[in-house]
Amino acid sequence: DVKVTQSSRYLVKRTGEKVFLECVQDMDHENMFWYRQDPGLGLRLIYFSYDVKMKEKGDIPEGYSVSREKKERFSLILESASTNQTSMYLCASSLWWSRALNTEAFFGQGTRLTVV
């Protein structure tokens, strides 16, 4: 079974702190994604990566950065956490399209981040 593991289920941080959210997948997937999920807004893409050291901005990248030093690991960084970044963060991974035309996004269990 594909497994996508996020480092924390729940996290409470103070405004201004630097926050690291870690995600690891064990299926050799090329693509990895970070989303945030808020009530009524659905999942919104923050960043995605299709290869090591490659990254692309999603729909809402402001206030976030990412790092992909190894294929299996994709980190989301909040440089200076703010209260409006309180949300559920979901990591996902998928195969590169040429390896699986109907590729599926596999999700981690999510990290509920609260910034106080």
Added chain:
Amino acid sequence: KNQVEQSPQSLIILEGKNCTLQCNYTVSPFSNLRWYKQDTGRGPVSLTIMTFSENTKSNGRYTATLDADTKQSSLHITASQLSDSASYICVVTLNYGQNFVFGPGTRLSVLP
């Protein structure tokens, strides 16, 4: 603009009843459409996938339909169970699998 809409926003039904969730999309180029189930506090899990040429697909008590001409999909749940209580998210894949467009989800509550 690539967009996925879902209705209703929320739904409450009694255990054993059937229900149908709707998804409309304006996404191009279309690759496939998936329905995901997301339990509270968990990540989404794929239920079904529909490609352009498929009209209907079943997965146990879940049956998905796709009308690529009208760009509509539905998810029908038969003989609902308490464990069906979750959010159901419609996701359209474009760009040959490189990007996903998510609907806002339908929150289903099944009551005993």
